[in-house]
Amino acid sequence: MSKKILIADDEQNIVISIEFLLRREGFEVLVAGDGEEALAKVRAEKPDLVLLDVMMPKMNGFDVCQALRADPELSATRILMLTAKGRDTEVSKGLGLGADGYMTKPFSTKELLAEVRKLLET
Amino acid sequence: MKATRQLYRAALLAGLFVLAVVLAAATLMWVTEADGSGGGWSAAGRIFVLLLLTLAGAGGAYLVIAGCYTRYVNGPLRMAEDLAAVTTHSGLRLPEPATPELRALGQAANQLLAARDALERDVAERVREARASLEEERSRLAALMADLSQSVVVCNLDGRVLLYNQRAKQELSAGPDGSNGELLGLGRSIYTVFDRALIEHALERLQSASRDADGEAGVDRKKLLGSAQFVTATRAGRLLRAHMSPVLGSDGQPGAQVGDLSVTGFVLVLDDVTSTNERHARRDALIQSLIEGGRGPLGSLRAAAEMLSDFSDMPAQQRDRFLGVIRDEASVLSTQFETAAAAFSNDLRERWLLEEILGAELVEVAARRIAERGNAGQHKLAVKSEQIDEGLWLRVDSFGLLQALSYLALRLQDEYEVREVRLSLQRSGHLAQLDLYWTGTFLNNEAAMIWLQDPMNIGGESSPLSVVDVIERCNGEIWFQRERVSHRAFFRTMLPAAEAPKDLPRAIVSAAEGERPEF
Numbered sequence: 001m002s003k004k005i006l007i008a009d010d011e012q013n014i015v016i017s018i019e020f021l022l023r024r025e026g027f028e029v030l031v032a033g034d035g036e037e038a039l040a041k042v043r044a045e046k047p048d049l050v051l052l053d054v055m056m057p058k059m060n061g062f063d064v065c066q067a068l069r070a071d072p073e074l075s076a077t078r079i080l081m082l083t084a085k086g087r088d089t090e091v092s093k094g095l096g097l098g099a100d101g102y103m104t105k106p107f108s109t110k111e112l113l114a115e116v117r118k119l120l121e122t
Numbered sequence: 123m124k125a126t127r128q129l130y131r132a133a134l135l136a137g138l139f140v141l142a143v144v145l146a147a148a149t150l151m152w153v154t155e156a157d158g159s160g161g162g163w164s165a166a167g168r169i170f171v172l173l174l175l176t177l178a179g180a181g182g183a184y185l186v187i188a189g190c191y192t193r194y195v196n197g198p199l200r201m202a203e204d205l206a207a208v209t210t211h212s213g214l215r216l217p218e219p220a221t222p223e224l225r226a227l228g229q230a231a232n233q234l235l236a237a238r239d240a241l242e243r244d245v246a247e248r249v250r251e252a253r254a255s256l257e258e259e260r261s262r263l264a265a266l267m268a269d270l271s272q273s274v275v276v277c278n279l280d281g282r283v284l285l286y287n288q289r290a291k292q293e294l295s296a297g298p299d300g301s302n303g304e305l306l307g308l309g310r311s312i313y314t315v316f317d318r319a320l321i322e323h324a325l326e327r328l329q330s331a332s333r334d335a336d337g338e339a340g341v342d343r344k345k346l347l348g349s350a351q352f353v354t355a356t357r358a359g360r361l362l363r364a365h366m367s368p369v370l371g372s373d374g375q376p377g378a379q380v381g382d383l384s385v386t387g388f389v390l391v392l393d394d395v396t397s398t399n400e401r402h403a404r405r406d407a408l409i410q411s412l413i414e415g416g417r418g419p420l421g422s423l424r425a426a427a428e429m430l431s432d433f434s435d436m437p438a439q440q441r442d443r444f445l446g447v448i449r450d451e452a453s454v455l456s457t458q459f460e461t462a463a464a465a466f467s468n469d470l471r472e473r474w475l476l477e478e479i480l481g482a483e484l485v486e487v488a489a490r491r492i493a494e495r496g497n498a499g500q501h502k503l504a505v506k507s508e509q510i511d512e513g514l515w516l517r518v519d520s521f522g523l524l525q526a527l528s529y530l531a532l533r534l535q536d537e538y539e540v541r542e543v544r545l546s547l548q549r550s551g552h553l554a555q556l557d558l559y560w561t562g563t564f565l566n567n568e569a570a571m572i573w574l575q576d577p578m579n580i581g582g583e584s585s586p587l588s589v590v591d592v593i594e595r596c597n598g599e600i601w602f603q604r605e606r607v608s609h610r611a612f613f614r615t616m617l618p619a620a621e622a623p624k625d626l627p628r629a630i631v632s633a634a635e636g637e638r639p640e641f
Contacts, residue, residue, distance in 0.1 A: 011418055013447040017425030020440065024433065062601070066567060084417035088553055089599040089616040096614060097601060105421030109428045 003120050004045060006030045008038035008064065009053035009082065014105070018051065021109050022116070035059025039067055042074055049119055054083035054094070062097055069098035078119045082107070139186075143179045147172060197224050205231055212239050273362075273392040276369065281312045281321065284387065293394065294356060312390075316354055316364075319583070323521050324350040324366045326487065327479075329385055351477045352521060353395070361396045411462040419451040419458070426451070476596060478620050481514040481547045481554060488524050489545055492531045495581055503535045509546040514554055517620035522592035525585060526600075529578040530558055530613055538563045554619045559612030570602030570613070593617075 005027045009015050015031055022029045030045055032038035036058045042050060050068070054061035061081055068074045079101075081094045086104040094102045100119055103112060150171055154163035163171075201216065201224055208214035215235060219228045267274055273290035277283050286306055294315045295305045305314050312321060327350040350366045371386035426447040429436070436444075489505040496503025527545070534540040546557045578585040578592075593600040598617040604610070 011422060013422035013451055014418070014425055016443055016447055017422065017429050020429055020433075020436075020444075021425075063571075066601075070567065082421075084414055084421070086413075086417065087597070087599075088551070089597065089618070092550065092553055092616045093599040093601055096603065096616075105417040106424040107421060109425050109432070 002026050002028050003049065004028045004030065004047040005116065006032060006038065006041055006045065006047040006050045008032040008035070008041075008050060008056065008061070010034055010056050011053070014082075017109065018112070021113065025113060027116075033057075035061065035064045038064050042068060042077060043071075046074075047077065049078040049080060049116060051116075052079055052081050052099070054081060054085055054090070062093060065094065065097045065099050078122075080115060080119060139179075139182065143175065146175055150175070193221055194223075197221055198227075201228065201231075208235060209238075212242055273390075273394075275306070275312065275390045275392070276387065277312050277390070278387040279325070279385070281318075283308055283310050283312055290392065293360065293362070293392065315356075320352055320354055320521060323524070324352050324364070325388060327483075327520070328366055328368050328388060330483065330487075353519075359396075360394050361399050363393045363395045365391045365393075367391070408462050411458065415458045415462070416455060419454045422447055423451045423455075476517045476519055478515055478517050478622070479520045480622075481516050481556075482510050482512045484516060484518070484520055484523065485510055485545050485547050485556075487520075488527045491524055492528050492543065495528060495532055496535055501535065501539060501541065503531065503540070504542040505531070505545065506542065507545045507547075509548055511547055511549050511554075513622075514547060514549050515620040515622050516554055516596075516617055518596040518598075518617060519592065522587065523596060525578055525580060525587075526589040526592045527558055529580050529589065530573065532580060533573060534560060534563070534565070538565060549619060550616070552619055554617045556615040556617060557612045558615075559610055561608070561610050563611070565602070565604075565611055567602060574600060574602070574613075 005022055007015055007018050007022075007029060008031075009018075010033050012033075019029050019031060030041055030047060032041050034057045038050065038052065038056070039059065041047070050064075052061045052064060056064075059067075061083065065079055065081065068077055068079065079099045081099045081102045082105060083090065083094070083102070084105045091102045091104075101115055103115060150168065154168050154171070197219060201219060204216050208216060215232045216228045219225050267287035267289075270287060270289060273293045274285075274287045275283060275290050275294075276285035283306060285308075291306050328348050330348070348368065351364065352366075353361065353363050355361055367389045368385040369387040369389060370383040372383060426444040430441065430444050430448075485507050489507050492503065493505045496505065531540075531543045534543060540560050540563050543558060543560045546555075546559070548555050574589045577588055587595075589600060593615055596617055598615055600613060600615045602611070602613055605612075
């Protein structure tokens with residue numbers, strides 16, 4: 001059974017590439033365009049991994065991360081944060097709030113894939 | 123020796139006088155003694171003659187004593203009166219005494235008077251020279267201060283203005299509409315111009331940094347002089363960077379001793395950094411927009427390009443989608459660049475200068491401040507600090523950060539009746555992790571988020587800034603977190619760690635050490 005991955009990002013142009021890449025690699029891919037939708041889809045679909053953008057409408061990625069970690073049923077979900085904000089303090093905040101990984105845009109799709117595989121194996 | 127001889131002579135004369143009287147009396151008794159013929163003087167006659175002789179002796183003795191009294195008692199008394207009169211005025215001398223004994227005393231007194239006059243002239247000359255020197259230094263200082271492009275204000279510890287230059291008067295008295303409010307003046311309070319809490323915070327830092335450093339490693343001189351910096355705005359909206367240095371004297375408050383001296387006041391040197399700041403802010407805004415605004419489009423561009431190159435077998439329709447992404451993002455990047463370039467001259471973002479502060483010092487001051495304010499209420503608030511990295515320096519807006527920590531701790535006390543909070547400061551890579559934590563009391567994420575975003579209000583003093591504003595100003599991040607296992611909750615602040623400043627503290631050169639102070 002293929003692993004399920006949710007892409008939570010309001011930037012359609014990056015979603016197109018990541019979705020295409022992950023489907024080609026055999027993953028089942030879901031997409032959410034804002035924080036609230038992301039949280040709802042995680043609760044409904046229980047994905048194995050969430051690629052979570054920080055800057056999203058309605059609810060930002062930090063809040064979504066915190067909400068997921070606060071819910072015991074969802075706490076096993078892997079979270080990889082993707083952000084255009086690359087300051088060390090923000091990376092630290094993401095990891096402090098419970099994210100399993102953090103990648104700053106622009107990133108290499110090969111590195112993204114490697115990180116996704118690593119998180120799904122652990 | 124001479125006095126002893128005179129004493130012997132006087133004793134001899136007194137003896138001769140008594141002998142003469144006795145001899146005269148004996149002779150009289152012998153000559154007038156009654157014989158058998160019934161001749162001689164009668165008893166009454168002899169008594170009369172003896173009485174006469176006694177009177178004559180008493181008269182002679184009186185004359186001698188009166189002479190001695192005039193010579194040895196009245197003479198010194200008159201001399202004492204003369205001395206009292208001449209000592210009140212310079213240049214006067216005692217008249218020559220009549221007796222040789224007092225003449226020597228008078229000469230000695232006149233020599234003393236002459237020596238005193240010479241000393242007075244010497245002191246007057248020194249005072250004149252000192253005044254002239256002081257006047258010269260004042261003129262130099264006045265010329266220097268007048269030519270300074272910075273504003274200089276000297277105050278005592280109560281904030282009373284003791285000295286200022288014209289530049290300070292122009293800058294600090296100007297109102298928002300350009301009017302001159304005459305706020306700055308000798309004897310007036312600096313707190314009419316600056317926020318009292320801001321100055322007191324800087325003064326507190328200054329006093330704690332100015333100390334004796336005897337025995338401290340790496341310090342050449344035994345006395346250290348601290349300084350503090352802060353940034354504030356004038357009523358006219360100009361942004362000033364203030365550098366505060368202590369004034370040392372011998373009558374300062376206890377607790378800020380530097381050797382034998384203590385801090386009696388402070389000097390504020392104010393730099394108008396409005397235009398510099400505007401320039402930096404514009405540059406920062408441009409860099410920020412290019413970095414953060416560019417990351418997203420660049421990410422999409424890179425991903426699309428990599429998809430096209432890595433999966434060349436993709437269907438034409440998919441290829442067109444990726445090409446569309448590349449066109450879109452290239453266009454977005456171009457627009458962003460143009461916008462950033464156009465906004466360069468308009469984007470005047472508020473910017474605050476940060477200062478280096480030893481993290482342990484910041485935590486100590488924060489703990490003291492929270493405890494002071496926390497203990498004013500009905501329920502006491504204990505503050506403990508632990509796991510403090512003593513060598514960690516921060517580059518922050520320390521005043522704002524202290525306000526933020528106090529605000530959060532006091533709100534925990536007020537709304538959740540927390541009795542104890544703890545502060546810890548540790549290094550985390552090249553960041554500093556500052557935690558304000560407590561145990562037991564439940565605080566939910568939503569409330570914590572509101573606390574962080576509300577304008578701060580500490581003991582009735584409100585600030586337009588929120589905790590998040592302050593932390594962002596320090597280039598940091600703050601969040602609330604709970605540890606279920608340990609029942610601990612904390613506000614964690616990640617701040618950039620700083621290098622220890624190389625120019626602080628500096629050694630002083632003070633007149634008290636025998637060196638000439640330099641302006």
